[in-house]
């Protein structure tokens with residue numbers, strides 16, 4: 487299990503600028519959870535004669551030239567992702583049901599979006615796109631494992647905390663920093679979801695917003711009962 491990680495200073499500054507959560511808190515990722523990412527990335531890669539080597543959940547070590555078996559080096563992947571987000575972050579498609587589910591949950595929960603968006607300069611474009619889709623919640627941009635930021639966001643919350651993210655490394659990090667949170671692993675892409683084994687600290691592995699919303703709703707019913 488990873489050690490708890492400190493929160494990135496830029497993320498901490500954004501978290502301190504938010505109103506502290508007064509109600510139960512949902513901390514939700516954006517890429518591959520609220521906005522599609524993998525399908526856009528595949529199209530972007532294909533345009534450069536690149537492809538995924540397999541549907542295992544990682545980017546570094548998993549992108550190669552079509553027909554090649556050796557993956558691109560980490561630095562090349564980092565640069566590729568930066569270019570990808572610069573190009574795509576204002577036109578990503580909404581994951582089906584995300585906007586309705588979050589609007590319904592917002593009746594009883596405070597919601598903060600915690601996203602590892604490469605390049606802080608893309609935050610306004612992401613916020614504008616999310617607002618356009620009816621997802622008007624505060625956005626915090628982070629770098630690296632999310633455990634520190636999740637613990638900081640939850641530090642004033644007295645009720646239950648739910649963390650929603652696609653990445654297994656973010657879930658491991660949140661389990662290390664805030665093990666009391668309820669962790670939902672949401673992966674919109676069915677192929678990548680099918681290749682994922684649910685970790686013990688993950689309460690629900692899903693690619694369905696209706697299921698996610700019903701599951702999270704039942705947490706408050708349990709608390710009330």
Ligand SMILES: [Mg+2]
Pocket residue numbers: 515516517518519651652653
């Ligand atoms: Mg994500």
